[in-house]
Amino acid sequence: MRLKGFQKLTSVDEALQVFFNTLHVKRLKSVTVPLHSALNHVLAEDIIALENLPRFDRSAVDGYAVKAEDTFGASQFKPKTLRITDKDEISSTQAKQVWTGNPIPKGANAVIMLENTKRINGEIEIWVSVTPSENISKKGEDVRKGEAAVKAGTRLRPQHLGLIAALGKGEVKVSEKPKVAILATGNELVELGGKPQEDQVFEVNRLILSALCRELNVEPIDLGVAKDDVDEILGKIKIGLEKADAILTTGGTSVGVSDLVPEAVNKIGKPGVIVHGIAMRPAMPTALAVADGKPIIILSGNPVAAMIGFEVFAKPLICRMLGLKHAESRPMVKAKITKRVIAVLGRKTFVRVHVFQRDGEFFADPISTRGSSIISTMTKANGYFVVPENREGLEEGEFVSAYLFDNVEMVDENV
């Protein structure tokens, strides 16, 4: 029975740095997918416009194409009159009806909106003047020919798909979905559907971590549950290394006897465990390892600590594997904390909070908890904030950056 404590805790930032320096994250291969299947994938090529968008000057409104100069001076009290034409080209004091998206006829340089006109037989009365180019979408105004409309490393949202489709591109190169294998360890664990003994609990971490993976468009691979046995753990991790691009484990890492996962990982070969014991709370026993050139993140068995560990270590890893241009962070709001929060000097403390909005201001209500095993603190919370290493706590009324993992209730509706 080894009962060493951690001799030294590594700061979160240093841990990430050492991890990535050792790992040399490999970008995933790219695959070509049809645009309608590309939502939430990460673009692996620049989308270059082969033509101008729009391809021609077109009307941005329903109305009449005119020569702007003919409208100068028109007002509600002094309307002007223009003659309607059906020709492809207009002359002085003529107007041609256009609908949104229609090409602008030759000779016209502006469009006057339908609602600012009145049609009387073959003529229109206009009540406003327009300036040259007004209400016209100029050729290339949306995207110029040769321009990169959407850049490699962009997570594709509905608006990106729309823009790519507008350029006539029906398929795109995206990063392959990373495969992340997930293993839970612990003698105390019973799988869902089973019947726990007096001192056992249901295993929940694989379900939570799989869901977190799916939210990032990552494919989780289930390695099941291993007993507290180095050989069993090692066997399952080896399967994971064959099938997946990265491995997450939970449990079997601590300051004490149950340090079995790091032990198993170190048997695979160098470099093995790089960092073990992080200056953070919760998730202190997290370890980061590299085996067979693949990253292994050894998370605490406590569900809350496992989630925070995923957020802090697995998410940046996945973002790099995907080749994302910017690391993705959760939506963040500045919120006032409703009560004093105690933290530990020298540790990055992740405080779960319930963020709400009242009278146009955001408040963050810290969720009290005794430990990182209380899952309901994560369902009562909709976000978290971080107390930095150099603070022993924060005072009521201080502003924090709260990162959101669920909706914020709107108590009122302001601008």
Add this chain to the structure above:
Amino acid sequence: MRLKGFQKLTSVDEALQVFFNTLHVKRLKSVTVPLHSALNHVLAEDIIALENLPRFDRSAVDGYAVKAEDTFGASQFKPKTLRITDKDEISSTQAKQVWTGNPIPKGANAVIMLENTKRINGEIEIWVSVTPSENISKKGEDVRKGEAAVKAGTRLRPQHLGLIAALGKGEVKVSEKPKVAILATGNELVELGGKPQEDQVFEVNRLILSALCRELNVEPIDLGVAKDDVDEILGKIKIGLEKADAILTTGGTSVGVSDLVPEAVNKIGKPGVIVHGIAMRPAMPTALAVADGKPIIILSGNPVAAMIGFEVFAKPLICRMLGLKHAESRPMVKAKITKRVIAVLGRKTFVRVHVFQRDGEFFADPISTRGSSIISTMTKANGYFVVPENREGLEEGEFVSAYLFDNVEMVDENV
């Protein structure tokens, strides 16, 4: 050729109210799914805890279970000594080693953390005192027996799945995925893969709206593209009414000649189109209708206006169909606008903005645009804000509530 303008525009709030009053939104049926497939579904039942969670008092840390009273007065300068026991019950001045999650032995009422102890043969030296209950997760602390751990109407996030699993529940009742049929209309439209004529454009709205549906865990059904022909439009809408719970259309709605979709919808029967012409910009020509008891949202053909129309009208509809407890809104930040914004009095104006963070403050940079056809304004933007009906614009430096549809770049890193 009808060339009427809208006689009267309806405010957004009134439009929604009239729509929902006429429609009597039907909640979708519920289905039972395994927990691992339940991510992002909406819970259709309360999850009642059949047992306490935890089911027993357990240690929240790795350390030693003790009688708190035995530790009083211990400090780094004045350590106390306790004898280690392996029994299931401890007596005075005894301690039993426990790992996180282990049951607390009888007689113990606190746990002292491993790092605050030193083991010397059969004894431990302790350097801190603990109070009764310290480092113990009490039976029922997470969820009490009989309590609703997760309530009906909750969108299931990873943390909800974890909590439900911890209660031993392997499947849940969720609302069926709503089926939303999507039809694009317009002679000017060419499907992706086709070859546009001089004055034609690629159809992009179905792709954008399908993606927006998928983001809400809604199943889109493609009704294809209809020409500007009332009968063709009517035929496709009828197919949609058979297959789907709601219909979205784009194009064929305006102040003018191309008012074909409302005309087609009205042929199906009462009540037909309820609201047509909304006091908003963009998306003014939006119409809301009910046919065969099902909602039809008639959106502008301009992609940006269609997206805003979806956000304002389709999203609240879908939230109600799903039975969501709270309408879901996008993450929102208070941001300072970087330049003056002009709006139209009497219209709710949706301004696309690029939100960024600098020196711990949020700024919203309005994206210039000539019209709602410029899709790249939605990819340059990562959010929008609303100028209310009673404002002609907003001044530089005013604070707005910016709703985010993409990541915010973090220019710095603060607390």
